[in-house]
Amino acid sequence: MGMQYHCSRCHQRFAGPAEGAPEHCPRCKAEAGLEPDKRAPLAMLLFAAFLATAVLASVVGGAVAVASS
Numbered sequence: 001m002g003m004q005y006h007c008s009r010c011h012q013r014f015a016g017p018a019e020g021a022p023e024h025c026p027r028c029k030a031e032a033g034l035e036p037d038k039r040a041p042l043a044m045l046l047f048a049a050f051l052a053t054a055v056l057a058s059v060v061g062g063a064v065a066v067a068s069s
């Protein structure tokens, strides 16, 4: 899968070609202002949120177990 790009003209986000930079924005056809989108993909953010929730749950669960023993 190619890199995600962001068009600074129409703010469209789109997947670039597998290699190299896209020639133009698929929405407004702008050839300039296409920037690689460095934000983490949504799936990665969801996974991080899931991990944080799991860690928090285990910490809270452990504290409850210690408190009730």
Ligand SMILES: [Zn+2]
Pocket (backbone or CB within 6 Å): 007, 008, 009, 010, 011, 012, 025, 026, 027, 028, 029, 030
């Ligand atoms: Zn555009």
